[in-house]
Amino acid sequence: MSNAVRVPTRNEIAVEDTWDLSSLYKDVQSWERDLKKLEQFQKQYEPYRGTMKQSAQRVAEFLKFDLQVDRIAERVGTYAQLRTTEDQANDEAKALFARYQTTVMKLAQAGSFFRPEILGLPANTLKEYLAADCLKPYRLLLERIIRFKKHTLSQKEEELLSLQGEMASTANQVFRQLNDADMKFGVVKNEAGEQVELSHATYSQFMISPKRAIRKAAFEKYYAGFGAFENTYAACLIGSIHNDVFYARARKYSSCLEAALFPDNVPLSVYNNLIATTRQHLPTTYRYFDIRRRKMGLKEIHHYDTYVPILTAQESERSWDDSVQLILKALQPLGNEYCRVLEKGLKGRWCDRYPNQGKQSGAFSCGSFDGEPYILMNYKPKVLNDVFTLAHEAGHSMHSYYSAKTQPYQYYNYTIFVAEVASTFNEQLLSHYMIQNARSKEEKAYLINHEVDSIRATMVRQTMFAEFEKRTHEMAEAGEPLTTNSLKSEYRSLLEGYFGPNFQIDDELSLECLRIPHFYRAFYVYKYATGLAAAIALSRRVLEGGPRELKDYLRFLQSGCSKDPLDLLKEAGVDMTTPEPVDVALKHYQHLISQLDELI
Numbered sequence: 001m002s003n004a005v006r007v008p009t010r011n012e013i014a015v016e017d018t019w020d021l022s023s024l025y026k027d028v029q030s031w032e033r034d035l036k037k038l039e040q041f042q043k044q045y046e047p048y049r050g051t052m053k054q055s056a057q058r059v060a061e062f063l064k065f066d067l068q069v070d071r072i073a074e075r076v077g078t079y080a081q082l083r084t085t086e087d088q089a090n091d092e093a094k095a096l097f098a099r100y101q102t103t104v105m106k107l108a109q110a111g112s113f114f115r116p117e118i119l120g121l122p123a124n125t126l127k128e129y130l131a132a133d134c135l136k137p138y139r140l141l142l143e144r145i146i147r148f149k150k151h152t153l154s155q156k157e158e159e160l161l162s163l164q165g166e167m168a169s170t171a172n173q174v175f176r177q178l179n180d181a182d183m184k185f186g187v188v189k190n191e192a193g194e195q196v197e198l199s200h201a202t203y204s205q206f207m208i209s210p211k212r213a214i215r216k217a218a219f220e221k222y223y224a225g226f227g228a229f230e231n232t233y234a235a236c237l238i239g240s241i242h243n244d245v246f247y248a249r250a251r252k253y254s255s256c257l258e259a260a261l262f263p264d265n266v267p268l269s270v271y272n273n274l275i276a277t278t279r280q281h282l283p284t285t286y287r288y289f290d291i292r293r294r295k296m297g298l299k300e301i302h303h304y305d306t307y308v309p310i311l312t313a314q315e316s317e318r319s320w321d322d323s324v325q326l327i328l329k330a331l332q333p334l335g336n337e338y339c340r341v342l343e344k345g346l347k348g349r350w351c352d353r354y355p356n357q358g359k360q361s362g363a364f365s366c367g368s369f370d371g372e373p374y375i376l377m378n379y380k381p382k383v384l385n386d387v388f389t390l391a392h393e394a395g396h397s398m399h400s401y402y403s404a405k406t407q408p409y410q411y412y413n414y415t416i417f418v419a420e421v422a423s424t425f426n427e428q429l430l431s432h433y434m435i436q437n438a439r440s441k442e443e444k445a446y447l448i449n450h451e452v453d454s455i456r457a458t459m460v461r462q463t464m465f466a467e468f469e470k471r472t473h474e475m476a477e478a479g480e481p482l483t484t485n486s487l488k489s490e491y492r493s494l495l496e497g498y499f500g501p502n503f504q505i506d507d508e509l510s511l512e513c514l515r516i517p518h519f520y521r522a523f524y525v526y527k528y529a530t531g532l533a534a535a536i537a538l539s540r541r542v543l544e545g546g547p548r549e550l551k552d553y554l555r556f557l558q559s560g561c562s563k564d565p566l567d568l569l570k571e572a573g574v575d576m577t578t579p580e581p582v583d584v585a586l587k588h589y590q591h592l593i594s595q596l597d598e599l600i
Contacts, residue, residue: 020349045110056132087358171239223508233514234484260523281586286500330433367400395426403560420531428539445599
C-alpha cells in the first residue's frame with residue numbers, strides 16, 4: 001500500500017485549481033445575512049393570502065415579491081450546495097445546506113396558497129389578468145400555471161393527493177435501498193489475478209477489460225445477483241408504474257405519457273417519432289455490432305463484448321491547460337465572444353478541477369442568475385473522456401451564462417429538455433475537430449469509434465429504454481397484469497429488436513430492465529436521445545452554415561425558458577415535431593460507422 005497513489009485532501013489542492021465562489025458570497029458571514037433575510041420573508045407572505053382575486057395589480061405585487069425571494073434563495077442554495085460537493089465529509093458545509101433546506105421548505109409552505117388561488121379564479125378573471133399591462137412581465141409564467149387548471153383537482157382532493165407523497169415514493173426508496181445498500185455480488189479476479197469486489201462501479205470497469213473471460217465472469221455474477229432478487233425488484237418497478245397510472249388518472253390525463261410530456265408542452269408525436277425513426281435505422285446498429293465482432297475476432301458477440309474499446313487506446317496525456325486549448329480550438333465556430341468568455345472561465349476559477357478526498361464524484365455544471373456558471377470536475381490528464389466531459393459541462397455553463405445575461409430572472413432557467421442540447425453540441429464540435437486533426441489512421445479510427453459508442457449509448461439505448469417505459473405503462477393502463485415474467489418478456493423482445501438477429505442475447509440480460517434507476521422517473525430518458533439528435537443537427541448546421549446559422553444558435557443559448565422548448569429549438573433551426581432531426585442524427589451515425597469500417 002505504500003506505493004499507492006494517495007488522493008490529496010482539500011487543503012492540499014492549489015487555490016488556483018479550485019473554484020472561486022465569491023461571485024455568490026465573499027464568505028459565510030455574507031451568506032448568513034441573506035439566509036436571515038429569507039427567514040424574515042416567511043411572515044411577509046401571509047398578507048397576500050386570499051387576495052389574488054382582488055386585482056391583477058395585487059397578483060403583480062405578489063409575483064414581484066415572490067421572485068425577489070426566490071432569487072435570493074437560489075443564490076443562498078447554490079453556494080451551500082457547491083460547498084457540500086467540495087468535501088462531503090465537511091460538517092460545516094453540510095450544516096449550511098441543511099439550514100438552507102429548512103428555510104426554503106418553510107418559504108414554500110408560506111407561499112403555497114398562490115397556485116391554488118390562481119387556478120381557482122373564474123376563466124373571465126384569468127383572461128382579464130393576462131391582458132393587464134401590470135402582469136406583462138409575468139404573462140408567460142402565469143400562462144404556464146393556468147395550463148394546469150384542467151388537471152388540478154378541488155382543494156380537498158389536492159390535499160388528499162399531497163398526503164400520499166411519502167407513500168408514492170416507497171417503490172423508489174425500496175429499490176434504492178436494495179440496489180445501493182443491500183446488494184452484494186461477490187468478487188471477480190482482475191487481469192492481475194487479484195480478487196476484486198464486484199459492485200455497480202467495478203462492473204463497468206470489468207466490462208472494458210481486454211480479457212473476455214473476465215468480462216463474461218463479471219457479467220454472469222452481476223446478473224446472478226439480480227436474479228436472486230428478481231421478484232423483489234419486479235415488485236418495486238411494478239409499484240412505480242402503478243403509481244404513475246394512479247396520478248395520471250387522478251389528474252385526468254389520457255395516459256401516463258401525456259402526463260409526463262405535458263409540463264414541457266411536448267406532443268406525443270415527438271416521443272413516438274423518436275421510437276419509429278430509431279427503429280428504421282436499427283440495421284445500422286446491427287452492422288456496427290458485426291464490425292465489432294469481426295474486429296475483435298469473435299465467432300459470436302454478446303452484451304459483455306460491447307463496451308471494451310475495439311481499438312487499443314491511443315495513449316495521450318493532456319494537462320488542464322492543454323485540454324482547455326483543445327476545446328477552445330474546437331469551439332471556434334461559435335465565435336470570438338463565446339470563446340473569450342469561456343477561456344476566461346476555464347483558465348480562471350469557474351472550475352473546481354481535480355479530485356480530492358471527500359469530493360463529489362463525476363462532473364456537473366451549476367449555473368445561477370447572480371453567480372458564475374461553476375463547473376465541478378474530477379479531471380484526470382490521461383483520460384480522454386474527461387476532455388469530452390469538460391467540453392460538455394462548458395456547454396451547460398455557457399448556456400447558463402448567456403441566458404442569465406439576456407433574460408429576466410423568471411425566464412432565464414432553461415428546462416432539461418433543452419439543457420442536453422447545449423452540452424452535447426459542444427461534444428459534437430470537439431469530436432469533429434479531433435477527428436479532422438487526427439495524427440494517424442489509428443487515432444482517427446479510435447476517435448470515430450468513441451463517437452459511435454457515444455451515439456449508440458445515448459440515442460439507440462435510451463430510445464430502447466423509452467420504448468420499454470411506454471409499453472409497460474400501456475400494459476398497466478390496459479389492465480394487463482404486470483409480473484416478473486411479463487416485464488422480462490417485454491424487455492427481451494426489445495433486446496432482440498434493438499440488438500439484431502445475429503447478436504447473442506444471454507438470458508440474464510432480460511434482468512436489466514429491473515436495475516435501471518431511470519425507470520423510476522418514467523419518460524425522462526427520451527430527453528437524452530432527443531437532446532443529442534437536436535445537438536447533432538444544430539452542430540452540422542453551424543459547421544456548414546454561416547453568420548445566420550451561428551446567430552440562430554446563440555439566440556437559442558440566450559433564450560432560457562422564455563418560450564416552450566420545442567419553439568426554442570425550432571427558432572434555432574431544428575423542428576423536433578418532425579422525424580427529420582432524429583433521421584439526420586442517425587444518418588450521421590451511419591456515416592461514422594462506414595468510416596470506421598474502412599479504417600479498421
